[in-house]
Amino acid sequence: MLSQHYKKAVTRCACMLFAGTALQLFMGAVNASLLAYPLGIVLAANYLYLLILISFNKEKWKWTTHFTGRATYITSLTAMLVLTIIFGLVRQDGAEGAMGALGFSQMKNSWTFNIFLLHFTSVIGVKAIDDLRNIRKQKLHTAVMHTAFFIILLAGIFGSGDKQRVTLTTIQGEPTNTGVAEDGKKTELPFIIRLKDFSLEEYPPHIHIYADDNLSKEHIIIKEKGDSATLGKWHIECKEYLEMAGCKPGDSLYRPMNHVGATTAIQVRATAGNDTVEGWISCGSHIFPGSALPLPDGQMLAMPRREVKKYLSQVEVSTGDEIKNFDIAVNSPATIGAWKIYQSGYDNARGRWSTTSTFECVKDSWQPATHTAMWLILAAGVFALFANRTKKKRK
Amino acid sequence: MTMSWDIFYIYATAAAACWVSGTIFAFRNQRKGAIATSLIGSIIFLIFIAGMWVSMQRPPLRTMGETRLWYSFFLSLIGLFLYIKYRYSWMMAFGTLMSVVFTCINLLKPEIHSTTLMPALQSPWFVPHVIVYMFSYAMMGAATLFAGYLWLRKSPTEASDEEFGICDNLVRIGWAFLSLGMTMGALWAKEAWGDYWTWDPKETWALATWLSYLLYLHLRPANKNQNLLFSLLIFSFILLQMCWWGINFLPSAQGTSIHTY
Numbered sequence: 001m002l003s004q005h006y007k008k009a010v011t012r013c014a015c016m017l018f019a020g021t022a023l024q025l026f027m028g029a030v031n032a033s034l035l036a037y038p039l040g041i042v043l044a045a046n047y048l049y050l051l052i053l054i055s056f057n058k059e060k061w062k063w064t065t066h067f068t069g070r071a072t073y074i075t076s077l078t079a080m081l082v083l084t085i086i087f088g089l090v091r092q093d094g095a096e097g098a099m100g101a102l103g104f105s106q107m108k109n110s111w112t113f114n115i116f117l118l119h120f121t122s123v124i125g126v127k128a129i130d131d132l133r134n135i136r137k138q139k140l141h142t143a144v145m146h147t148a149f150f151i152i153l154l155a156g157i158f159g160s161g162d163k164q165r166v167t168l169t170t171i172q173g174e175p176t177n178t179g180v181a182e183d184g185k186k187t188e189l190p191f192i193i194r195l196k197d198f199s200l201e202e203y204p205p206h207i208h209i210y211a212d213d214n215l216s217k218e219h220i221i222i223k224e225k226g227d228s229a230t231l232g233k234w235h236i237e238c239k240e241y242l243e244m245a246g247c248k249p250g251d252s253l254y255r256p257m258n259h260v261g262a263t264t265a266i267q268v269r270a271t272a273g274n275d276t277v278e279g280w281i282s283c284g285s286h287i288f289p290g291s292a293l294p295l296p297d298g299q300m301l302a303m304p305r306r307e308v309k310k311y312l313s314q315v316e317v318s319t320g321d322e323i324k325n326f327d328i329a330v331n332s333p334a335t336i337g338a339w340k341i342y343q344s345g346y347d348n349a350r351g352r353w354s355t356t357s358t359f360e361c362v363k364d365s366w367q368p369a370t371h372t373a374m375w376l377i378l379a380a381g382v383f384a385l386f387a388n389r390t391k392k393k394r395k
Numbered sequence: 396m397t398m399s400w401d402i403f404y405i406y407a408t409a410a411a412a413c414w415v416s417g418t419i420f421a422f423r424n425q426r427k428g429a430i431a432t433s434l435i436g437s438i439i440f441l442i443f444i445a446g447m448w449v450s451m452q453r454p455p456l457r458t459m460g461e462t463r464l465w466y467s468f469f470l471s472l473i474g475l476f477l478y479i480k481y482r483y484s485w486m487m488a489f490g491t492l493m494s495v496v497f498t499c500i501n502l503l504k505p506e507i508h509s510t511t512l513m514p515a516l517q518s519p520w521f522v523p524h525v526i527v528y529m530f531s532y533a534m535m536g537a538a539t540l541f542a543g544y545l546w547l548r549k550s551p552t553e554a555s556d557e558e559f560g561i562c563d564n565l566v567r568i569g570w571a572f573l574s575l576g577m578t579m580g581a582l583w584a585k586e587a588w589g590d591y592w593t594w595d596p597k598e599t600w601a602l603a604t605w606l607s608y609l610l611y612l613h614l615r616p617a618n619k620n621q622n623l624l625f626s627l628l629i630f631s632f633i634l635l636q637m638c639w640w641g642i643n644f645l646p647s648a649q650g651t652s653i654h655t656y
């Protein structure tokens with residue numbers, strides 16, 4: 001049997017579900033950009049103040065039981081779990097139909113989800129403030145978990161309107177400060193980026209068997225002249241390896257070439273039993289055609305475009321007062337104030353010869369708060385492991 | 396000799412033989428023999444993993460098959476650790492059983508492995524993120540088996556406080572690791588793409604898994620309802636499977652996840 005507390009908590013969830021559905025039907029999806037600066041931060045401050053008031057006035061204010069107590073947080077947690085599972089089960093493509101009407105096909109912008117999330121955040125917020133007020137009596141890692149998680153949710157909700165993401169493609173040597181925002185609008189950035197140089201490193205070539213319009217999964221790797229390996233029934237030997245090569249139109253012979261557009265070409269000898277085939281294989285580039293080596297059985301030896309290992313843009317960023325140089329690569333963005341510049345792409349057709357580089361510039365003013373909270377979680381997570389152990393020893 | 400999947404069966408058989416004999420020792424109450432033999436099995440397994448790391452020139456953490464290696468390895472260690480700590484032989488048996496099952500899957504379903512690692516994966520977060528998750532999955536596997544055993548065993552007794560305590564500890568440790576893994580993933584995503592969280596299907600299911608175990612942890616202090624708690628643990632583990640590999644087959648996630656194996 002459900003206790004009185006649980007009945008109330010479940011009823012509250014039903015009301016939130018009803019309200020969320022009604023809002024979704026009448027107003028459409030939630031628009032996060034409404035929370036842009038300064039509204040977001042002002043609301044966040046007031047909200048935090050309200051939660052502190054709730055924490056301090058629990059005895060006086062009867063209605064605050066909506067945000068405290070076992071039944072409340074168990075129910076809230078369960079509701080978040082159920083919504084998250086629906087989130088995972090329904091394709092997030094914004095499709096219409098029943099799921100669309102409820103907002104579930106675009107869950108992160110749905111009223112129901114956001115109302116429940118806000119309630120969940122309030123519950124954990126009050127708990128975090130309670131924990132901090134009674135920090136002596138509280139298990140430290142539990143208090144830290146509650147607080148850090150609350151900060152993350154707070155920054156995530158009220159900071160969502162301040163997030164800006166601008167995609168910007170630079171051409172080598174030409175300074176630019178204009179990119180395209182997520183909504184497709186041209187956006188000017190508070191800094192100018194100039195691409196000084198773009199470089200790209202590739203993995204050694206892979207040789208596959210090409211048959212029936214399919215590349216075999218099995219492959220060999222050729223790193224230099226003299227390498228040999230077995231692929232299917234073929235023994236393959238590399239007679240010549242050219243990192244930078246080209247060939248004349250109509251020709252099947254590759255020659256060393258130190259020029260824009262140069263491609264990788266290898267000359268191989270393939271033997272199987274009495275069959276021997278010799279010739280060039282190349283992945284080609286935007287200038288030179290690729291070439292596969294036909295085998296007597298109708299199959300071919302082919303080299304797909306080499307996989308990319310690393311790519312890096314050397315850029316100069318000027319903000320008006322100062323000029324800074326950065327090497328930007330995937331997983332190593334540059335930081336300019338509240339902005340971060342991420343390497344996102346290049347001219348795929350030209351590959352290593354690309355003279356353009358694409359960046360994503362992201363502004364996230366709330367990042368320091370979120371970042372700190374995440375490191376707190378890491379610390380609390382590690383601490384929790386030891387805390388559990390010491391507790392048992394004492395017993 | 397360079398390590399490769401072609402010779403995995405040698406290491407797998409040797410390790411499995413050690414784990415199984417360790418378990419037999421455990422049931423015969425030969426504690427030292429059990430611990431030593433089982434540990435040797437895990438070390439043999441670790442040598443294979445380390446060898447793969449060297450020969451592939453990248454951490455073996457990218458494909459399903461590679462993550463299953465770590466899963467087997469951690470399960471064997473967890474089974475051993477639980478046996479050392481709680482002296483239940485069947486805990487080692489569980490660890491052995493699960494490790495062997497996952498090893499067999501790797502033997503039966505060999506995958507072609509490439510040595511390349513796309514730029515986004517080249518991050519200091521890669522190794523800790525995945526290893527922490529694999530350890531947590533193994534811990535939760537142990538918790539699930541234990542809960543299932545307590546729940547379904549023949550004797551009609553309710554789980555004792557001590558048994559519940561062991562279960563709670565497994566979930567606590569597993570959950571702490573889930574939190575670590577998730578947070579590292581978020582910090583990494585920020586570094587790689589500029590967002591901590593993008594509701595990618597993998598992330599959504601990871602959150603569902605994490606919430607589900609969190610619910611268990613919050614229910615427990617005032618609750619000893621076996622049916623509720625143990626079914627919640629088993630349900631949580633189903634969510635975990637969804638996050639680990641289920642999304643590869645889930646229609647709603649097709650073509651939308653950047654976390655593809």
Ligand code: HEM
Pocket residue numbers: 073076077120123124125127138139141142145146149567609612613616
């Ligand atoms: C819905 C909001 C939440 C509320 C009201 C809440 C409340 C509580 C309460 C009352 C406890 C019992 C222990 C104590 O008070 O010292 C607890 C324990 C705990 N909570 Fe929460 N919690 C919430 C969400 C979370 C979240 C999101 C996390 C994760 C970041 C979390 C992590 C923990 C942990 C690790 C424990 C200790 C569990 C244990 O060791 O058994 N809680 N929480």
